[in-house]
Amino acid sequence: MGSTLDIGTFDRFRTLVYEQTGISLGPHKEALVQARVGKRLRALGLRSYDDYLDLLEADETGGEFTLFVDAICTNVTSFFREAHQFDFIAERVSEWLDEGQRRFRFWSCACSSGEEPYSLAMTLLDVANGYPDVDIRILATDISTRVLDRCLDGCYSEQRVTTVPAEWRSKWMTSAPVGKEAVYRVGSELRDLVLFRRMNLAAPPFPMTGPLDIVMCRNVMIYFDDPVRIALLDEIHRMLRPGGFLIVGHAESLTGINAGFKYLKPATYVRR
Numbered sequence: 001m002g003s004t005l006d007i008g009t010f011d012r013f014r015t016l017v018y019e020q021t022g023i024s025l026g027p028h029k030e031a032l033v034q035a036r037v038g039k040r041l042r043a044l045g046l047r048s049y050d051d052y053l054d055l056l057e058a059d060e061t062g063g064e065f066t067l068f069v070d071a072i073c074t075n076v077t078s079f080f081r082e083a084h085q086f087d088f089i090a091e092r093v094s095e096w097l098d099e100g101q102r103r104f105r106f107w108s109c110a111c112s113s114g115e116e117p118y119s120l121a122m123t124l125l126d127v128a129n130g131y132p133d134v135d136i137r138i139l140a141t142d143i144s145t146r147v148l149d150r151c152l153d154g155c156y157s158e159q160r161v162t163t164v165p166a167e168w169r170s171k172w173m174t175s176a177p178v179g180k181e182a183v184y185r186v187g188s189e190l191r192d193l194v195l196f197r198r199m200n201l202a203a204p205p206f207p208m209t210g211p212l213d214i215v216m217c218r219n220v221m222i223y224f225d226d227p228v229r230i231a232l233l234d235e236i237h238r239m240l241r242p243g244g245f246l247i248v249g250h251a252e253s254l255t256g257i258n259a260g261f262k263y264l265k266p267a268t269y270v271r272r
């Protein structure tokens with residue numbers, strides 16, 4: 001215990017994380033790894049970071065690896081994060097509905113604990129209300145089985161659902177008191193639209209064929225270097241239909257990385 005992370009051991013972590021997840025840990029991330037992985041060491045009663053690496057490399061179930069990825073990469077998300085992006089999606093889908101389109105396919109690439117795909121599902125149900133025979137499917141993926149379990153559980157604290165419009169909360173969620181708080185459970189209308197799967201964005205090619213209408217790939221490319229980003233964007237390009245949209249995080253840009261996407265406005269690209 002009290003072990004420190006020497007440069008050689010940090011390099012072993014960097015290599016393992018990069019090979020398995022595409023996440024690039026810069027040299028300045030040494031303190032972060034030491035602090036966060038230190039917690040796993042203490043939880044497991046291990047004496048050194050090298051012991052932990054040995055355990056990770058021998059971990060056939062992937063359970064500890066998931067906890068490790070969760071420790072070094074944030075799962076921060078929220079319902080209707082960047083709400084204007086959901087307004088944009090509603091406007092576009094409304095236009096497509098008016099043009100007669102009835103089949104819609106979406107992908108939430110790094111869905112974390114589910115707030116993003118469930119926000120998308122509410123947006124789509126609302127906009128498609130009143131149109132007959134609309135067929136909507138959302139694929140939601142993440143590398144972390146721990147967050148995917150939370151997606152399937154679909155229960156969120158009162159605090160977490162404050163950004164869901166009250167009318168939508170009562171329409172598509174049920175609430176039950178737990179102690180002094182209420183817990184909101186996502187209802188079956190929303191759940192039925194979303195398919196959750198584990199997927200590593202750094203390990204293309206992906207098994208889907210498309211065509212997709214909109215891909216939300218938000219706040220995950222920040223962890224990748226250019227070769228991983230480029231390979232991921234090539235796959236998104238392959239699956240998006242021409243005229244479909246790629247929505248990224250507000251701090252992310254595709255400039256100079258993939259010419260197959262046309263810039264529309266900040267964090268929003270059209271597939272050429």
Ligand SMILES: C[S@@+](CC[C@H](N)C(=O)[O-])C[C@H]1O[C@@H](n2cnc3c(N)ncnc32)[C@H](O)[C@@H]1O
Binds near residue numbers: 076147200201218
């Ligand atoms: C900050 S969250 C983004 C959540 C959501 N997209 C949003 O913007 O609110 C980043 C997510 O990326 C996932 N992630 C990291 N590396 C990944 C990879 N190689 N493949 C798939 N998901 C990955 C993490 O598990 C985490 O849930």
